[in-house]
Amino acid sequence: MPKVFYTQPDGAERVVDGKVGDSVMRTAVQNGVAGIVGQCGGVLSCATCHVFLAEGELDAYPPVSEDEDEMLDCAATDREPNSRLSCQLVLREGTDVHVTIPPEQL
Amino acid sequence: MTETTERAYPPGTEYPFGPRPVHEAAEQYHRIAADRPMTKMTMPFGGDVWVIHRNQAARDMLGDTRFVREPFRTGERVVPYFVEFPDFLKTTIQFEDPPHHTKLRRLVQRSISPKRVRAMRESAVEFANHLIDEMVSKGSPANLVEEYALGLPIQMLSNLLGVPPEDRPKFERWAASTLATANMPEERIANDMLELIGYMSGLIEERRREPREDLLSDLANARDKDESLTDDEIMPIALILIIAGFDNTANFISTGVAALLHHDAQRELLLTDVDGLMPTAVEEILRHGGWALGTPVGGGGGLVPFVATEDVVIDGQLIAAGEAVLIDPTAVAHDGIVLPDDAEFDITRQNNPQLTLSYGLHHCLGAPLARMEMQVGIGELFKRLPQLRLAGEIRWNRDHLSQPMVELPVAW
Ligand code: FES
Numbered sequence: 001m002p003k004v005f006y007t008q009p010d011g012a013e014r015v016v017d018g019k020v021g022d023s024v025m026r027t028a029v030q031n032g033v034a035g036i037v038g039q040c041g042g043v044l045s046c047a048t049c050h051v052f053l054a055e056g057e058l059d060a061y062p063p064v065s066e067d068e069d070e071m072l073d074c075a076a077t078d079r080e081p082n083s084r085l086s087c088q089l090v091l092r093e094g095t096d097v098h099v100t101i102p103p104e105q106l
Numbered sequence: 107m108t109e110t111t112e113r114a115y116p117p118g119t120e121y122p123f124g125p126r127p128v129h130e131a132a133e134q135y136h137r138i139a140a141d142r143p144m145t146k147m148t149m150p151f152g153g154d155v156w157v158i159h160r161n162q163a164a165r166d167m168l169g170d171t172r173f174v175r176e177p178f179r180t181g182e183r184v185v186p187y188f189v190e191f192p193d194f195l196k197t198t199i200q201f202e203d204p205p206h207h208t209k210l211r212r213l214v215q216r217s218i219s220p221k222r223v224r225a226m227r228e229s230a231v232e233f234a235n236h237l238i239d240e241m242v243s244k245g246s247p248a249n250l251v252e253e254y255a256l257g258l259p260i261q262m263l264s265n266l267l268g269v270p271p272e273d274r275p276k277f278e279r280w281a282a283s284t285l286a287t288a289n290m291p292e293e294r295i296a297n298d299m300l301e302l303i304g305y306m307s308g309l310i311e312e313r314r315r316e317p318r319e320d321l322l323s324d325l326a327n328a329r330d331k332d333e334s335l336t337d338d339e340i341m342p343i344a345l346i347l348i349i350a351g352f353d354n355t356a357n358f359i360s361t362g363v364a365a366l367l368h369h370d371a372q373r374e375l376l377l378t379d380v381d382g383l384m385p386t387a388v389e390e391i392l393r394h395g396g397w398a399l400g401t402p403v404g405g406g407g408g409l410v411p412f413v414a415t416e417d418v419v420i421d422g423q424l425i426a427a428g429e430a431v432l433i434d435p436t437a438v439a440h441d442g443i444v445l446p447d448d449a450e451f452d453i454t455r456q457n458n459p460q461l462t463l464s465y466g467l468h469h470c471l472g473a474p475l476a477r478m479e480m481q482v483g484i485g486e487l488f489k490r491l492p493q494l495r496l497a498g499e500i501r502w503n504r505d506h507l508s509q510p511m512v513e514l515p516v517a518w
Contacts, residue, residue, distance in 0.1 A: 029459070032456075032457035032459070034456045034457065039463070039465060039469045039470075039473060040465075040466060040467065040469050041165070041168060041169040041465055041466035041467070041469070042169070043466065043467050045215055045467070045469070046215075046469060046473075047219060047220055047221075048220065048474075070212075070216075073216075073221070074215065074216060074219030074220060074221050074222070075220055075221060076220035076223075076224050076474070078221075104220075104224070105220065106220050106223075106385075106473075106474050106477050106478075
């Protein structure tokens with residue numbers, strides 16, 4: 001069972017057991033992880049699921065698509081090179097994920 | 107004979123149900139959600155609709171692309187709802203499905219994205235304080251709806267769209283009559299609609315000739331990946347932004363202030379750290395603000411429905427192809443499953459999965475703007491007038507599609 005490690009802007013960490021096939025966004029929303037809103041449900045139209053993905057894990061996921069790229073520009077907290085929309089990060093067997101939640105989502 | 111009367115539900119789980127004290131209403135909602143994920147209800151207009159009560163089932167439905175709105179737009183199905191939907195609202199983006207919906211949404215979402223809204227925050231704070239100054243100079247008591255709650259969203263929307271500030275009073279009148287559901291002469295509604303459309307066409311034309319830094323210019327000159335928008339496409343977007351853009355937000359601000367005036371302990375808590383607590387307070391107001399006014403609540407409300415394109419099972423319940431389904435945002439905020447103590451008004455809740463601004467493909471495009479305006483509007487007011495108190499009876503206009511608060515008498 002893949003684990004997702006969510007780090008809040010203040011450094012507090014929460015670890016959640018995820019389901020293969022679910023996204024990092026969905027896992028957060030279902031477990032009440034603060035700071036990930038995910039209002040569009042993952043259709044790349046709200047930019048409220050922005051996270052910073054651990055540097056070492058960037059290559060483990062398909063690259064940022066054109067639509068995701070456009071929405072990352074719309075996020076409330078300025079994007080960084082390791083910014084992703086967590087609705088696009090799908091959990092895989094045997095792969096844990098570490099993300100940091102930005103200070104502002106809305 | 108309707109499904110609700112044909113099928114016997116266990117006692118205490120009837121839906122819809124009449125007004126009762128909030129804790130009793132919450133208990134009824136808990137029992138309903140424990141019994142079943144949804145109820146089939148016959149609406150005053152358009153026949154039957156499934157009404158979803160459970161939060162997770164609502165998210166599953168709203169996130170499922172097999173539910174669409176096209177049959178409403180084309181007239182193949184009447185929208186089952188509490189009131190008859192005005193025709194023009196059925197031409198707006200909320201009744202579109204992909205791919206056209208995607209094209210329209212793309213053009214607008216950048217302009218009201220979280221990032222753009224963050225940049226508007228400072229001017230919102232400034233304008234809120236300007237409104238407070240004016241209200242204070244006229245003296246206490248005041249009708250907060252008129253003097254404050256309407257002014258802020260109208261100004262923000264005018265800035266965003268690029269509507270000249272001096273034309274703002276006209277919008278208030280046009281919106282009031284286009285959303286009227288009763289007690290407004292048909293002729294006046296038709297005239298106001300025509301006037302609004304004429305006005306907007308003129309403005310779009312102007313922006314096409316001389317673009318500025320505003321949304322109307324963006325729309326008028328849109329070239330979205332080799333697609334462009336026709337006037338017929340721009341108009342409904344502009345209309346829905348105008349109408350949804352300030353009517354709802356003004357109502358949220360009034361409701362939020364009224365809720366805090368009804369809850370002394372929560373208000374005192376807010377005053378200890380207004381900026382720090384406003385984000386969670388706003389989510390709680392969206393979820394529960396209407397209940398926090400202390401008036402009895404009934405069960406049976408809902409957002410705009412969808413139609414199933416094929417047989418779909420949601421949370422164990424079959425929704426047959428062609429059937430309509432909607433969520434009751436009040437029910438899903440009080441299902442007794444997602445939140446502990448959901449009948450309490452608690453502005454510190456960190457986890458608040460309310461669906462008042464919807465979710466999924468048709469989540470409210472203006473949600474970041476509405477949230478910011480609520481945070482600023484309610485926050486600045488209590489910072490400036492911490493001694494604010496109720497000074498009379500609250501009144502609503504029930505003959506209006508959104509049933510807004512029209513009088514909130516306050517003193518300071
Ligand atoms: S959930 Fe909306 S963009 Fe990811």
